[in-house]
Amino acid sequence: MPRIESVPLHQFVGRIRKDGSTPFAPEPGRYHFYLAIGCPYSHVIAIVLNLLGLDSAISQSLVDDLRDARGWAFRPLRGPDPINGFAFLSDAYMASRPSFVGHVSCPTLWDRRTAQVVSNDSHEIVVDLITQFDEIATETVDLYPENIRADIDALSSRILDEVGIATYLAGFSNDQADYAGKVHALFATLDELEERLGKGRFLFGDRLTESDVRLWAILARFDIAYHSLFRANLRRIIDFPNLWAYARDLYALPAFRTLSDFEAIKAVYWGMFPTLNPSGIVPVGPLLNWHAPSDRTAKAGI
Structure with missing residues (x-):
């Protein structure tokens, strides 16, 4: 469904609160996520659920891989809507608010x-999963330490705007100078992250945080889609020593490895944007050795 610019991008912004201040309390079995396998925001949600041990308390299902003019749909490839x-996912929005007009997106959290x-605000959903479900979560990893939350928010915002969204803006630019400026700005931020990751195992030293999960969802898509399809091609992630080792280090963690289907992600991107890839042909490559040891923990100062 085309984005309607006169209305907010996220019209559903309910918050889950364990103090009873909203209608939505953190309860096992109450909520369901509608996710899309190619969507980086859905990818973040799936990994966060797994890291927190919430994937059995909050169910999930996938929409069809490709979205047409009618929006996200439920088709045989990923199965029917189980809830x-x-x-169509838009049916959930209309059932919630019959007058709804606007953007239908994944992830969508259903009560x-x-x-x-x-x-359908993925940032706020992630924060609520981390901070409001601690009595239900079966894992104790703290992805959002209270003493550095402002720093995490600031970095995650930059990752979203200056790396994630920047790749799309470059890919869909119709002006040479505008495109070149966006690509150079994108790689300037990647250079900053490269330097930062030379000083610590994760973005915040030895602590895995939600910022790492957000960056991973972009790195997992970069060389197989963004680099060629979106012409973000000054360099590949494998050309950055620290970023590539960091990405492999994350991939070695079960939550990242088991929930990252690179071939499906690649097929989604190369099939989703006919204006960029009219033939619909999905590239065979690139061949990336995600299993190569990263040696991140052995580095001096890490």
């Missing part, structure tokens, strides 16, 4: 109890 039997969409 409501909707044909089984009140039969409505809670939120």
Whole structure:
């Protein structure tokens, strides 16, 4: 569904609160995520759920890999909607608010109890998963330490705007100078992250945080899609010594490895944008050795 610029991008912004200040309490079995396998924001949600041990308390299902003019749909490839039997994800939005007009996106968080969409704001959803479900989570990893939350928020915002969204803006630019400026700005931020990762194992030293999960979702897509399809091609991630080793280090962690289907991600991107890839041909390569040892923990100062 085309984005309608006159309305907010996220019209569903409900928050989950364990103090009872909102209608949505953190309860096992109450919520369901609609995710898309190619979507980096959905990828972040899936990994966070796994890292926190919430993937059995909050169910998830996938929409079809490709989105047409009617928006995200439920088709045989990924199976029907297991919660409501909707044909399209937009049906969930209309069931929640019959007057809804706007952007339908993944991830979408659905409340089984009140039969409505809670939120499609992925940033706020991640924060609520980390901070409000601690009594339900079966893992104790702290992805959002209170003493550095402002720093995490600031870095995650830069990763989203200056790397994630920047690749799309470059790919869909119709002006040579505009495109070149966006690509150079994108790689300037990647250079900063490269330097930062030369000083610590993760973005915040030895602590794995939600910023790492957000960056991973971009790095996992960069060389197989963004580099060629979006013409973000000054360099590949494998050309950055620290970023590439960092990406392999994350991939060695079960949550990242088991929830990253590179071939499916590649097929989605090369099939989703006919204006950029009219033939629909999905490249055979590149061949990336994700299993090569990263040696991150053996580096001096890490």
